[in-house]
Structure formats: C-alpha cells, structure tokens
Amino acid sequence: MKKQAPPVQKNETLTVTIEDLTHEGAGVAKVNGYALFIPQALPGETVDIKVVKTKAGYGYGRLLQVQTKSEHRVEPPCPIFYKCGGCQIQHMDYSAQLAYKQKQVKDVMGRVAKLPDVPVRPVIGMDDPWRYRNKSQVPVAFQKGDLVAGFYAKRSHSIVDMDQCIIQHKENDIVVQTVKQLAKELRIPAYQEQSHQGVLRHIVARYGKTTGQVMVVLVTKEKKLPHKEAFISGIRKHVPGVVSIVQNINNKRTNVIFGQQTDVLWGEHYLYDEINSIRFAISARSFYQVNPEQTNRLYSKALEYADLTGNETVIDAYCGIGTISLFLAKKACHVYGVEIVPEAITDAKRNAKLNQITNATFAVGEAEEVIPRWHDQGIDADVIVVDPPRKGCDEALLRTMIEMKPKRIVYVSCNPGTLARDLRILEDGGYKTEEVTPVDMFPQTTHVEAVASLVINS
Incomplete structure (x- = not known):
C-alpha cells in the first residue's frame, strides 16, 4: 500500500493556529490532522510559519511572524535567547511556565502511568526565577579567528559566544569572562572538536551561595597548561571569592565534559555550601543540585512524604554525595545510602562527618545488588527513597523494592516520563x-x- 504524502511540503509557508506545546516547548499545530512542531510558538497563537522538515507522521516549522499573540507571550530578556539552546521558554511568562510543567506531569501520569486520577499538585515555583544556577559548564572553541565561550546553538555544536547568562549566578559569569579573556591574552589555544587539537575545552564555574566561595575548573585536552602561573595569577586577581582553581584533563574524542584526572592547581580541593543548615563539601566533579533554593523545597517535600517519626530505617538509593540522605537522617533512626560512583560515596561520608551526623551509613555499588545484601544482613527499610538519573530506576531495583515491601516509597524524579513508567511498575507490584x-x-x-x-x- 502506497504511503500517503504529508499534506504540507518543505519550504511551504502557512498560517496555522497553535493548539498545544510539546515536552520540549515547541508549539503544536495541525494541518488536516498532520502535526507540525514550531519552536517559540505558544498555544492560542495564530502564526505564519515556513515548513522546514517533513516526516511521515509529523513535520517541523520555523516561526516567521506572530499574527495573534498569546496573553502569556513576553519579550525574552536574554539577548541571545533565539540563538542559544540553553533555555526554551523565556518567551512565556512565569505563571504560564508553571502551568505548562504541571500539565506535562499530569499528561504522563494519565498516558504512561495509567493513573489519571492521582492528584498532581501545583508546581512549586521560585519567587525570582532568574540567576539561580550555581554551576556553569561552558564549552570553548575557535570560531572565525577568535576564541569563543558560550552555549551550543539549538541542535548544533556551534557555540553562541556570550558575556553573561541570566539564569547563572553573576559569580559564574565573572569566571567565564575572566578565563576567556586570559586565554586570549595568553594565547592559549581553544580545543577544536573536529581536528582534536588545542588546549582549553571547557570552563566550569561552581559557586556556593551561602558561603560566597567560587571554584574554577579548567578542562584541558592535555596535562600541560601553557602559562599556568600567569593563568592562576589572573584568575585569583579578577575572580572574587575564588578558593579553588582546578585542572581536569580530558584527552578523549568525546562530548563528555570531564576526564578521569583532576589536579588542584591552587587552593582547596572543595568549596562549601549549605542547604537548610546542612553543610556540603563539593569537589570539581561532585554531583550537587544546581538550584539550592529549590533543592531545599524539593527535599522538604520528599521528607514530608517519607513521614518519619524518628524510629524508621530508611534506604536512599542513588544517594550521590548524601544530599537527601543527610536531610532524612535528621528525622530517621538510621539512613543507608547506596551509590555506584565511589567518589560520591567518599564525599557522602565526608559530608556526614562535616555535619556530625552519625546515623548514616554509605556503601558503593549498584542499588539492586547492595540492597538485597543489606536485606540478608537483617537491614529492612521502612521507607525507601529513590532519586535516579533521567533514565529512571533500574528494573531490578524496582523488583527489589517490591520484594522488600517498605511501607513507603518516595520517588524523586528529574524526568516525568520515566517517573510515570516506574510508577506503573510499582503500582502493579502492590x-x-x-x-x-x-x-x-x-x-x-x-x-x-x-x-x-x-x-x-494493605
């Protein structure tokens, strides 16, 4: 049977009405039932578009002009918003952003988890939704005869050069501007992805909001850093609050930012920050939430759902450097944390000691292997907390939790789609x-x- 051709053609210009948004923030229009995805278009708008790509069941359009504007459309304050791929919905007012995100979660709860009646509460938002990121990871490149540092353009590896990013703390901007300028002055070659030549690959800045401390990480292709002393001196002179300058060596052809070797060039191995009076030591490669203000709210909600009385044994799977574990330890009898990354467990133990928390035990390994071993040792959890990566929980861990039958499970998720998938499995498991x-x-x-x-x- 011959496939029916799409009702639109590439390069065709159309006027369409936007009906919805995708989970990537693109507007959705329908032409004779055929879906077109248009970035920067908002629901309720009538827009002129150019069709840029067609597939069998859907296509993509480029926004040319907005004829009828949504009441939620605002002028993006970032001058490079339409080029940069870092933000997707600056053109939408914040109340509409929160409603859109609540709808995202509701949609997958019905469609994927098959739980349309489970309450999805309003999104916990920020009072000031700008300048919140405490970590900046900026690629460096040589473009058009100049060293540039910024974020990748949408769906490309071309860097949009920038002087500031208004979702980053200003301290991170100072680091990027300083390192970029020093690299130019000292003629340190930027890494070139295609030829695998050059020195400076990424500039990473970390900022402790409660302490004011700054860490600068220079990710380089080789261990040899030209003009190293002048580089260090320039950073110390121009970056307020710097307590640590670190070099990470990554000599592989890869999109992964960090390599395996990390050397402290000057200062401390760690910077410090606090969330809800719990102090954390953060190294160059530690996982630490990039928005501490919202992390406090996220973990407070997890603590509320754990419903601890002080008598419970809690297991924290995917515990990282112990952020949730130490929150829980203040209310639980004992917390056991497990994490596959050895360096993270080293940090978790250090953070427990730093906060004089003695009722937390940490182990390295895969949760689905370590937790059954604890079970065999007589350690049974009343509550299990999981905070997995975007891919969600390993199925073996879900089966392990179902077999252990804790009274409560608290699932912290960074991906509503995999959350919904895993909730369906847990629901089917009782x-x-x-x-x-x-x-x-x-x-x-x-x-x-x-x-x-x-x-x-029950």
Missing part, C-alpha cells in the same frame, strides 16, 4: 501512588522535577 508534586528546579527551561508519594496497599 503500591498505591498517593500524589505527585512537581518542583521547578530549572525556570526558563522545559525541565521539571517531581516527587511522588507511594504507600504499600
């Missing part, structure tokens, strides 16, 4: 999802985190 609360950790972007509360069916 758990009931009580409610889900989304938290806006990344304003101006399409990303949304969520916390789900589950109880065992």
Whole structure:
C-alpha cells in the first residue's frame, strides 16, 4: 500500500493556529490532522510559519511572524535567547511556565502511568526565577579567528559566544569572562572538536551561595597548561571569592565534559555550601543540585512524604554525595545510602562527618545488588527513597523494592516520563501512588522535577 504524502511540503509557508506545546516547548499545530512542531510558538497563537522538515507522521516549522499573540507571550530578556539552546521558554511568562510543567506531569501520569486520577499538585515555583544556577559548564572553541565561550546553538555544536547568562549566578559569569579573556591574552589555544587539537575545552564555574566561595575548573585536552602561573595569577586577581582553581584533563574524542584526572592547581580541593543548615563539601566533579533554593523545597517535600517519626530505617538509593540522605537522617533512626560512583560515596561520608551526623551509613555499588545484601544482613527499610538519573530506576531495583515491601516509597524524579513508567511498575507490584508534586528546579527551561508519594496497599 502506497504511503500517503504529508499534506504540507518543505519550504511551504502557512498560517496555522497553535493548539498545544510539546515536552520540549515547541508549539503544536495541525494541518488536516498532520502535526507540525514550531519552536517559540505558544498555544492560542495564530502564526505564519515556513515548513522546514517533513516526516511521515509529523513535520517541523520555523516561526516567521506572530499574527495573534498569546496573553502569556513576553519579550525574552536574554539577548541571545533565539540563538542559544540553553533555555526554551523565556518567551512565556512565569505563571504560564508553571502551568505548562504541571500539565506535562499530569499528561504522563494519565498516558504512561495509567493513573489519571492521582492528584498532581501545583508546581512549586521560585519567587525570582532568574540567576539561580550555581554551576556553569561552558564549552570553548575557535570560531572565525577568535576564541569563543558560550552555549551550543539549538541542535548544533556551534557555540553562541556570550558575556553573561541570566539564569547563572553573576559569580559564574565573572569566571567565564575572566578565563576567556586570559586565554586570549595568553594565547592559549581553544580545543577544536573536529581536528582534536588545542588546549582549553571547557570552563566550569561552581559557586556556593551561602558561603560566597567560587571554584574554577579548567578542562584541558592535555596535562600541560601553557602559562599556568600567569593563568592562576589572573584568575585569583579578577575572580572574587575564588578558593579553588582546578585542572581536569580530558584527552578523549568525546562530548563528555570531564576526564578521569583532576589536579588542584591552587587552593582547596572543595568549596562549601549549605542547604537548610546542612553543610556540603563539593569537589570539581561532585554531583550537587544546581538550584539550592529549590533543592531545599524539593527535599522538604520528599521528607514530608517519607513521614518519619524518628524510629524508621530508611534506604536512599542513588544517594550521590548524601544530599537527601543527610536531610532524612535528621528525622530517621538510621539512613543507608547506596551509590555506584565511589567518589560520591567518599564525599557522602565526608559530608556526614562535616555535619556530625552519625546515623548514616554509605556503601558503593549498584542499588539492586547492595540492597538485597543489606536485606540478608537483617537491614529492612521502612521507607525507601529513590532519586535516579533521567533514565529512571533500574528494573531490578524496582523488583527489589517490591520484594522488600517498605511501607513507603518516595520517588524523586528529574524526568516525568520515566517517573510515570516506574510508577506503573510499582503500582502493579502492590503500591498505591498517593500524589505527585512537581518542583521547578530549572525556570526558563522545559525541565521539571517531581516527587511522588507511594504507600504499600494493605
């Protein structure tokens, strides 16, 4: 049977009405039932578009002009918003961003988890949804005869050079501007992806909001850093609050930012920050939430859902450097944290000691292997907390939790789609999802985190 051709053609110009938004923030229009995805278009708008790509079931359009504007459309304050791929929805007012993110979570709860009646609470947003990121990772390149540093353009590896990013703390901007200028003055070659030549690959800045401390990480292709002493001296002179200058060596052809070797060039191995009076030592490669203000709200909601009385044994799977574990330890009898990354467990133990928390035990390994071993040793959890990566929980871990039958499971998620998939498995295994609360950790972007509360069916 011959496939029916799409009702639109590439390079055709059309006037369409936007009906919805995708999870990537693109407007959705329909032409004779055929879906067209148009970035920067908002629901309710009538827009002129140019068709740029067609596939069998859907196509893509480029926004040419907005004829009828949405009441939620605003002028993006960032001058490079339409070029940069870092933010997707700066053109939408913040109340509409929160409503859009709540709808994202509701949609997957019905479509994927098959739980359309589970309450999805309003998104916990920010009072000021700007300048919230405490970590900046900026690629460096040589373009048109000049060293540039910025973020990648949408769907490309071409860098949009920038002087500031208004979702980053200003301290991170100072680091990027300083390192970029020093690299130019000292003629340190930028890394060139295609030829695998050059020196400076990424500039990474970390900022402790409660302490004012700054860490500068120079990711280089080789260990040899030209004009190293002058580089260090320039950073110390121009970056207020700097306590650590670190070099990470990554000599592989890869999109991964960090290599395996990290050397402290000057200062401390760590910077410090606090969330809800818990102090954390953060190294160059530590995972630490980039929005501490919202992390406090996210973890407070997780603590609320854990419903601890002080008598419970809690297991924190995917514990990282112990951020959630130490929150939980203040209310639990004992917390056991497991994480596959050895360096993270070293940091977790250090952070427990730093806060004089003695009722937390940490182990290296895969959760689905370590937790059954604890079970064999007589360690049974009343509550299990999971905070997995975007791909969600390993299925073996889900099966392990179902077999262990803790009274409560608290699921912290950075991906509503995999959260919904895993909730379906847990529901089929005997758990009931009580409610889900989304938290806006990344304003101006399409990303949304969520916390789900589950109880065992009695």
